[in-house]
Amino acid sequence: MSKLRIVTITSVTKEAAGVTTLRFHDETEARPGQFYMIWMPNVDDIPMSISYNTVEKGITVKEVGDATRALCKLKVQDRIGVRGPFGNGFKIPKGKVLIAGGGTGMASLLPAAEGIGDPGRVDVLIGAKTASELLLLERARRSSNEVHISTDDGSMGKKGTVVEMVQKHLESKRYDIVLGCGPERMLSSLLKVCDKASVECQLSLERYMKCGVGLCGSCVIDGVRVCTEGPVFSSAELRKMKEFGSSKRDECGCAVKL
Amino acid sequence: MSKLRIVTITSVTKEAAGVTTLRFHDETEARPGQFYMIWMPNVDDIPMSISYNTVEKGITVKEVGDATRALCKLKVQDRIGVRGPFGNGFKIPKGKVLIAGGGTGMASLLPAAEGIGDPGRVDVLIGAKTASELLLLERARRSSNEVHISTDDGSMGKKGTVVEMVQKHLESKRYDIVLGCGPERMLSSLLKVCDKASVECQLSLERYMKCGVGLCGSCVIDGVRVCTEGPVFSSAELRKMKEFGSSKRDECGCAVKL
């Protein structure tokens, strides 16, 4: 049970074009990979990963529509509603961890890197379309001794996708787990790459969420509720999902191709 | 909060003519002087002092009307509902205790004597109309080294009232507290006797009770709820009550003389 709380924005940080981090005080304990339902009054109530997991919690919002645009316009002292933390979060095993994030995917991965608390145990690979969209690089460097970048257009770091980078790393180094978050097409290639290298992964999915608490069913993928049984799934779980990487549900519950 | 529980009668003991003790298993912790609301299905829901305060709780019922008669007819394996324990109970100070009970009043007093657990610290005075109505004598003797009896007709023990016995004891011995329970006329004389001897007392009152939880107001005496703020009141509280010893309320809430 996690009831609505009204919190006051304590800081607003522009991370990149169209991406803003909002911080607020919330003492609830959360695990890396969990998310909040964020109520933007008079607009909507949407899922947002926890991107800062201290008592001064944070969310990192990318403007894609009404609610995210409204959130990015907020100022210090404005109020929003939060419910959560919801979902399972990452389960981080002992050993070496490879983190692979695309876009705002990094928002939910950084608390995992920070939670490990040992920059020698975590390697981070960040992908973006282009240099100006690259997110949270400095924060990643504080929690990992090895951070690599790829951009689709080669404007920064390696040219190519983050999945190609992952593949190279898995070939040259031993990892105990790969944690990934980003667009689902990326995640589905990532799973294939990990499977090929026989490395376990945990990937964080996104689905249309309304209730956040496992009730309405709008977020199901193959009968599994992403909001409560996910958003993080293991390789074994993902392999069984017919809809993973291929289709999702819109607001009406209609299946749409990814 | 104390919700209804259904319990099974485990033993039925006839204490005297028209007085029966019912035992049942109930793990709730109670203080001496507290009471239950007892649901006798299809009949009524009435207050009954806790007369055995172990996990095998007990109530000692005197037949006076429909509900008490029905309770006294119960057999082992029958079921009743219990809510509670309700009320404040006795607050027993250090030192020497004098217990004075009239009729079924002993039912709520014995757990206090037993709770003290030192037969040398407690003297018990039991009053009854006549020998055959005398209650719980053997149990009293197990928890007190000094048990005295009075009957109105002198058929057993001293002839006279229990209040007269109290008066004598207060004159001859030092007590730190007097605990009393019985008909209200007896209690009001008892208060006077104690006041005169400058000994504190705690007396347990009875009023018409419906809810048992401080809501309906049917049990008020001078604006004080006997079910929640009582049934045990101190000398100081009792002295302030204009209705104590003089009037009570019937089921309709009408004031009636005692």
Add this chain to the structure above:
Amino acid sequence: MSSLEVIVGSLALRNPIMLASGVMDETAGSLIRVARSGAGAVVTKSIGSEPRKGYPGPTLVELDDGYINAMGLPNPGIEAFAAEMHDARSSPVPVIGSIFGSSPKEFSFLASKMQDYGAAAVELNLSCPHAKGYGMEIGVDPEMVSAVVKEVRSACSLPVFAKLTPNTHRLMDVAKAVEAAGGDAVVAINTVKAMAISAEIRRPILSNKGGGLSGPAIKPIGLRCVYDLHAEVNIPIIGVGGVENWRDAVEYIMAGASAVQVGSGVGRVGLEVFESICTGMRAFMEREGFATVSQMVGVAHE
């Protein structure tokens, strides 16, 4: 400093937190006790023409989030109640006389008695059996309610509050009937029809079988009624149902209530409920910049 004073109809109250009818209000002693505990006004138990014993026990079932009760309207009757009302004059806050009857005539008779006794207002409990019908409540029938309010209005000069039942889809019509008939305020809500059953005993727990649900369980229902009423009627609304802390009270006021009543909270929280609501509400108002309660009334509609 923010002020809690309110005016409801023509009644000036030191704070908007009233005692609800049926809870610790059958005797002068208890009415005064509650008044001294910090209530802004107290409402008496609903009084009828004759003494009534009410139903045998059980009359109350305690739940995690409220109570179900079927007391059966026990009351000493209007004649005997004269003495209580007389003694209740020393109450530091207004005493509102709640009455119930089965016809307009009976209501107006009781109201004029309450006026004689010095009540500050009358509250009409419209949740009693409709004599003409099938034991349905008067309060589901706008015409009947209109007749009752008109008759009471003409028989006494006190402010007339009509207490509404939520057990109908015609609540708005009933409230409009109250307003049109000259009622000074509506009080919403009375308890919600409910039942508790014991699996082991295999029967309803209450001796009356059915009862009325109160407490936190019905707060969202009462809040919705008050919100909807605020959009439909212009007379003041007194909110009741599950209020037990300042937040509940503020929510009712923002929904449109000019004052609120506390019933179950007296049992669940204790008599300190009035003072603790007032303290919390004042702190909230200062934090949020509300100088008066009336500034908060209905703001959730903006």
Add this chain to the structure above:
Amino acid sequence: MSSLEVIVGSLALRNPIMLASGVMDETAGSLIRVARSGAGAVVTKSIGSEPRKGYPGPTLVELDDGYINAMGLPNPGIEAFAAEMHDARSSPVPVIGSIFGSSPKEFSFLASKMQDYGAAAVELNLSCPHAKGYGMEIGVDPEMVSAVVKEVRSACSLPVFAKLTPNTHRLMDVAKAVEAAGGDAVVAINTVKAMAISAEIRRPILSNKGGGLSGPAIKPIGLRCVYDLHAEVNIPIIGVGGVENWRDAVEYIMAGASAVQVGSGVGRVGLEVFESICTGMRAFMEREGFATVSQMVGVAHE
């Protein structure tokens, strides 16, 4: 050993604990998941003629003792739902198609589609706006309900279940209308009209403002409805509202329900709710000497 098998209308169920409409039942995958979790039958999300997005968020408020929701009937529409019903055929238990419409014609069109899709029964969600009236629910109007049930009855041969709203004093009349029109069972209750307000934000939390209360808060209300219905109609009653453990289920059955549905319990307890109710109920039946569920139906009336 006591048996949990029941027959509701003409549907034979392995146990009487069904999934309620609107909860994890929009896709074949989730219907099958719930069926495999131990439900005796599953009811689909209410499906209408056209795809609907539902309301913007928030669509749900979580309370200590339940939820308030105003999803806004999101659904893929009856055409797109064909694929889900097709895939749901592998469900080990009956799939009941819930439908909503604003006229008898619309209901009967949807019902015959559900029949084509292989539904085991149709459940009519009568809690939607009454097109002819003021946005009042169809389910408060016995004549309208009768017309809907008759039309559906003649358009399809499936068992017809009518899901009733408790937000009216005419529930008994509505249920009798269902029975007279040939309905096979009544399902009671849908959610209770409610609201939640945020004091700090100063507005209702749900984007739709009003919503429907579900979960333990409404169990006593549902229980009362089922008890009263059992005395009024002879068709089976399916009890819904706040069921989350075996005791809740047994109470509903003793009140008169032939089966129960679980909605909020799926969120509050988890998908194990079905199995844990069945296990607890079977143990209770053995302890208390009930060989079959039908022996318990309505015993609280004796």
